Amino acid sequence: MxxxxxxxxxxxxxxxxxxxxxxxxxxxxxxxxxxxxxxxxxxxxxxxxxxxxxxxxxxxxxxxxxxxxxxxxxxxxxxxxxxxxxxxxxxxxxxxxxxxxxxxxxxxxxxxxxxxxxxxxxxxxxxxxxxxxxxxxxxxxxxxxxxxxxxxxxxxxxxxxxxxxxxxxxxxxxxxxxxxxxLHTCLDEAKVEQLAEPNNIDLALRVMELCRTQPDLDWTVLIATQHFVSSSSLVENMYTGMSHLERVTLLELLSAQLGEGDLKEDGAIPPSVARFLACCFQKGCAAVLTLASGSASNDEEALTVISLLDVLCEMTSDHRQFMFLQDHPDLLSTTVELLEQVHALGKASKNVFSTAQNFSSFSPDGDSSSSSPSISFKAHLIRLIGNLCHNNTDNQNKVRELDGIPLILDNCNIDSNNPFIIQWSVFAIRNLLEHNKENQELVAALEHGGVADYSALKELGFQVEERDGSLLLKPVRKDS
CATH class of the missing domain: 1.25.10.10 (Leucine-rich Repeat Variant)
Structure with missing residues (x-):
């Protein structure tokens, strides 16, 4: 009253x-x-x-x-x-x-x-x-x-x-x-740019620290996803001043936002951020190779590389505004070469990159309980290669020239360290063979270099037959 x-x-x-x-x-x-x-x-x-x-x-x-x-x-x-x-x-x-x-x-x-x-x-x-x-x-x-x-x-x-x-x-x-x-209520585009200035960057870093240490604090997450990621200067300056764990937090927020598939104008990620992250991946990707030694000294740096890869995979999956990454200098070459290196390390000795059949560490819903940050890393490298080759003849040819096609086929095996690697390999091979006669002929002429689940290629409309030690790729007959 x-x-x-x-x-x-x-x-x-x-x-x-x-x-x-x-x-x-x-x-x-x-x-x-x-x-x-x-x-x-x-x-x-x-x-x-x-x-x-x-x-x-x-x-x-x-x-x-x-x-x-x-x-x-x-x-x-x-x-x-x-x-x-x-x-x-x-x-x-x-x-x-x-x-x-x-x-x-x-x-x-x-x-x-x-x-x-x-x-x-x-x-x-x-x-x-x-x-x-x-x-x-x-x-x-x-x-x-x-x-x-x-x-x-x-x-x-x-x-x-x-x-x-x-x-x-x-x-x-x-x-x-x-x-x-x-802070969230007051922020706008001009104020975000003020945050990007060197004298003010500590405030932005404090917000990101809270995102990492108090993930249930909704307001800081909203500040990061609705304001911070829309400023390339702020993202770059924050990333430079962050620890590796803080970088992972930023990258996880970016990946989750991309995975939602609804990038509205507020919080839209500009192309310059995508280019910056691609450069960071190329510059630091070798750090992931240290995981093969079993030493934990570089785990945080390697985890940053893995998170960068996850973001790049999301950016190149059904987000047209980021498909210019298909033409980003040497990104495809770096990814194929890194896949080759981790695959070779996995074959040379038993380590986190080796193929495994240990499914006891998996829960019924398919999530791995393993603490290794390398879980699914090879699968995601193959996923990124497939994305970069989608409807892109130049990249299809480049992967062939880098001997990437037999490399991907050699990873087409069940691997508990890389759930869904077969599916991502099938996806990548489909994108590599689509409307590319040279790549189709290469797969048809491949010599058997190891055990591989080539039956998965049937999903692509092809069947692989072994004849005299060689593999022949033929179209699947409709009545087969």
Whole structure:
């Protein structure tokens, strides 16, 4: 039920009285009553600017007294009243553009942010005394910013980057979550480019660290996927300053976004990011070869390479905007050569790249419980080769010239270290043979170089016959 006119006037008078008396628990109760009244939309819409003027003066008094506080009992009441002021401000902004504008014009943003900075420097016996006003103050900024560009810009100007950085580093999950919400609300294309500047990159890196360490914190994930990945300069500068584990987090977010198959304009990944990641893969791909030694010293670097490969596989799968990667200099050659190297390592001795028949490590749904980061690596190399050769005669020919076709056929075996490698090999061979007579003739003339499940080629419309030690590829008859 809406508050009466008399009660509104009485409330305004009570708030004004707080300015002229020593603070006491009764003043806290008066603020709580005002805060509760502001939950009512009719009351919010009718509250006069004078009431907010009085509230601001109370907030300013609390700022001054907290700066000079010496008595712990007084400080406790001041902190409680600060939290209650923030609650009232927060409630006042709910679905009220008018109140958002009033609070901004009166100067609530500046005083509130000064208080948030001060609260982080105050030491009290119980951290709850600090956390309550901190949380409420950040929520106020969030409600003030929703749907109001001018307020977003003011909050950004006064908080970026230091206050955001401090609050995102707080030892309180709610403070971090609410801060991430405010940051997400304020961000736009221009502000993301500010984040990419060297002096500000630490804030972006902190967001990505939270994505890695607190994956259930939705706001940081939204910041990364809806804003960060759309800026090539930010992605490149972050990637350069990241540890390998942080890079993996970024790449996993990219891969998941690509896998959803719905790349909207917000958070769209620009072509320059795809080129950058392709170059990173080419430059660092040799690191994965160290996994064959069994040493864990380079596992993190190798895991980054594996994650880069996953992203490139997703980018070249049904995403037309990234198919220019088919022409990326030496990407196909690097991938074929890397497949050749890991395949040779797997044959030379027993290691993570060797073909295995250990299906006890697989769960009924097909997921491997193995801790090795190399699981499916060869299969994904073959997948990328197949993607890069789809409807691309030059790349089909290049794989043939690099002796990649027999290499792929030699991997067409059941392998517990590479689930679905047969399917990806079949897919790659189909793309290599399609409308390419030279490649078809090569497969037909191949000599048997090892045990291979060539029956899988029947899915492509071909059958393989062995004659005098050689393999002949023939079309499958319709009645066969």
């Amino acid at each position: 809406a508050a009466s006119t008399d009660s509104r006037m009485s409330m305004q008078t009570v708030i004004a009285d707080i300015l002229n008396e020593k603070l006491c628990p009764g003043h806290l109760q008066a603020l709580k009553t005002f805060t509760a009244s502001l939950r009512d939309q009719e009351y919010r819409d009718a509250v006069q600017g004078e009431a907010f003027c009085s509230l601001l003066k109370v907030l300013s008094r609390l700022l001054d007294e907290l700066q000079d506080a010496s008595d712990e009992e007084d400080q406790g009441l001041q902190l409680q009243m600060t939290a209650e002021c923030f609650r009232g401000q927060r409630n006042a902004c709910v679905q009220s553009t008018r109140n958002q504008g009033l609070l901004r014009e009166l100067g609530f943003i500046e005083v509130s942010i000064k208080l948030l900075r001060l609260l982080q420097t105050i030491t009290v016996e119980s951290t709850d005394g600090i956390l309550e006003p901190l949380r409420c103050g950040i929520q106020f900024l969030g409600n003030l910013a929703v749907g109001n560009q001018v307020c977003k810009d003011d909050i950004w100007q006064l908080s970026f980057p230091n206050l955001f950085q401090q609050l995102l580093s707080a030892d309180d999950e709610k403070v971090v979550s609410y801060t991430a919400m405010v």
